[in-house]
Amino acid sequence: MIINTILLYVDPGSGSYLVQVIIAAVLGALFYFKNIWWQIKAFFTRKKEQPPKNDTTND
Amino acid sequence: MTNVARHPASFKDPAGFIFEANGKIYRQVNKIYGHQYQYLMDSGLYDQLTKNNQLIQHTRVNENLTGDEEWLLTLLPEQLSFISYPYEWCFDQLKDAALHTLSVLRTSLDKGMILKDATPFNIQYINGKPLFIDTLSFDRYDETQPWVAYRQFCETFLFPLYLEHYLKIDCIKWLSNYIHGIPVEVTAKLLPWKSKWSLGVRLHVLLQNNIRRRKTSHSVQPVFSKKKLLNLVTHLESIIRPLSSGYPTVSTWSNYYDETILGKEYLNQKEIILKKFLGTITYKSVLDLGANDGYFSQLLAKNSKMVLAIDSDSRCINNLYQLLKREQLTNIVPLIIDFSNPSPAIGFSNTERSSFGQRVKADLVLALALIHHLVISKNIPLPDLAEYFAGMAPQLIIEFVPKEDEKVKQLLSGRADVFTYDVNSFEAHFSRYYTVQAKELIPGTNRILYCLVRK
Numbered sequence: 001m002i003i004n005t006i007l008l009y010v011d012p013g014s015g016s017y018l019v020q021v022i023i024a025a026v027l028g029a030l031f032y033f034k035n036i037w038w039q040i041k042a043f044f045t046r047k048k049e050q051p052p053k054n055d056t057t058n059d
Numbered sequence: 060m061t062n063v064a065r066h067p068a069s070f071k072d073p074a075g076f077i078f079e080a081n082g083k084i085y086r087q088v089n090k091i092y093g094h095q096y097q098y099l100m101d102s103g104l105y106d107q108l109t110k111n112n113q114l115i116q117h118t119r120v121n122e123n124l125t126g127d128e129e130w131l132l133t134l135l136p137e138q139l140s141f142i143s144y145p146y147e148w149c150f151d152q153l154k155d156a157a158l159h160t161l162s163v164l165r166t167s168l169d170k171g172m173i174l175k176d177a178t179p180f181n182i183q184y185i186n187g188k189p190l191f192i193d194t195l196s197f198d199r200y201d202e203t204q205p206w207v208a209y210r211q212f213c214e215t216f217l218f219p220l221y222l223e224h225y226l227k228i229d230c231i232k233w234l235s236n237y238i239h240g241i242p243v244e245v246t247a248k249l250l251p252w253k254s255k256w257s258l259g260v261r262l263h264v265l266l267q268n269n270i271r272r273r274k275t276s277h278s279v280q281p282v283f284s285k286k287k288l289l290n291l292v293t294h295l296e297s298i299i300r301p302l303s304s305g306y307p308t309v310s311t312w313s314n315y316y317d318e319t320i321l322g323k324e325y326l327n328q329k330e331i332i333l334k335k336f337l338g339t340i341t342y343k344s345v346l347d348l349g350a351n352d353g354y355f356s357q358l359l360a361k362n363s364k365m366v367l368a369i370d371s372d373s374r375c376i377n378n379l380y381q382l383l384k385r386e387q388l389t390n391i392v393p394l395i396i397d398f399s400n401p402s403p404a405i406g407f408s409n410t411e412r413s414s415f416g417q418r419v420k421a422d423l424v425l426a427l428a429l430i431h432h433l434v435i436s437k438n439i440p441l442p443d444l445a446e447y448f449a450g451m452a453p454q455l456i457i458e459f460v461p462k463e464d465e466k467v468k469q470l471l472s473g474r475a476d477v478f479t480y481d482v483n484s485f486e487a488h489f490s491r492y493y494t495v496q497a498k499e500l501i502p503g504t505n506r507i508l509y510c511l512v513r514k
Contacts, residue, residue: 022270027287
């Protein structure tokens with residue numbers, strides 16, 4: 001893609017790109033662990049709900 | 060450029076500029092922005108944003124009105140009757156403007172574009188809601204690049220919000236000094252110790268400040284991705300949403316009418332007389348000075364196109380903004396402005412952002428229970444006030460509060476009475492500029508309501 005740099009008239013600021021890279025990495029890791037946590041939580045909540053289901057199938 | 064002059068605030072972006080011609084505001088698109096403008100229109104981004112009332116609408120005018128060699132297109136945007144500046148907004152106005160900017164950015168990313176700038180000066184409050192007014196802020200999105208306007212967004216939106224949230228004092232008005240945003244080093248120094256527990260403060264303020272101090276070179280361009288940028292936008296939204304103004308629950312003026320010694324009967328009587336006066340004059344736009352909780356602004360809004368409700372008390376204006384939002388009253392614009400020190404003309408050559416007086420055009424000024432504060436608390440002489448009021452609008456409804464009034468006695472207690480302030484001098488000075496169309500004593504008080512028409 002051709003980006004016309006003349007139009008990027010705003011100074012991004014010293015180190016602003018690096019900040020975004022670090023923040024994105026921190027957020028990526030946070031969201032990753034959050035997902036794992038939700039999966040674990042979902043696994044246990046599903047397990048709790050499962051027994052009645054099994055009971056009905058056994059019947 | 061031959062026939063018309065560029066707007067004094069519209070000089071930064073080479074993509075185009077705003078100008079005034081034939082009494083209308085136009086936007087010129089320069090040749091250099093042709094590809095981006097075409098993409099904005101063809102991608103469906105313009106349609107989607109305008110359909111959702113997020114971006115200002117425009118029509119195309121097939122004429123080079125400026126005679127400029129760089130001319131590609133002329134746009135006629137929806138005409139705005141009043142422009143307010145972020146340093147006149149309350150906390151929730153700046154917060155909603157920040158979330159609006161992020162929402163426009165999110166929609167743009169979906170359509171392959173990005174915001175190349177992110178300043179609250181690109182937002183105006185129209186019909187009670189934030190509206191993005193810069194049609195030339197959109198650029199093609201390169202997924203490998205971070206957001207060029209990230210620092211600008213932080214310094215003009217996030218940092219003032221953080222400062223006001225944590226310090227619990229009016230920090231948004233500092234944007235009139237820091238016109239390009241409150242720098243990260245200032246924000247990092249001012250934020251209290253307890254704020255450093257916040258992940259948002261750690262990442263967007265402290266980390267940014269540390270990296271800035273190391274003066275990182277731009278020669279190595281880090282590779283970014285759309286997912287990373289969306290994570291950043293989501294995070295900014297999630298830290299801004301829970302922020303709240305630190306205004307005290309009760310401020311000097313927030314319960315003025317509830318607590319007034321004169322009580323509800325006084326308000327009812329005043330409303331009856333005011334309605335009588337309003338029936339005798341015509342007005343479309345009103346400036347309500349010292350609007351407080353906006354009770355009388357709402358009364359006037361029923362028969363006018365726009366009411367500017369100004370008050371120096373940030374708590375009152377924030378409450379009024381929330382009320383107007385809830386009740387969907389769209390023709391009242393609440394702003395934090397101290398009438399004894401209204402916004403000056405600032406920016407490059409002192410013309411980039413015009414003064415409050417230059418921007419306001421009202422048919423009627425309402426100044427209820429205000430004049431004693433201006434004369435006695437602010438030491439503004441009556442003749443100066445009369446002249447200033449007369450320059451603002453052709454009609455004035457003003458309440459005169461004499462020295463015998465309890466509120467004035469409170470103002471004078473503990474200080475020398477050096478004021479030539481009585482009903483005779485009031486009438487003498489104001490009648491130099493106005494004809495008294497009606498005057499009436501508010502029953503149960505010694506306050507007088509005047510309906511004045513400029514000579």
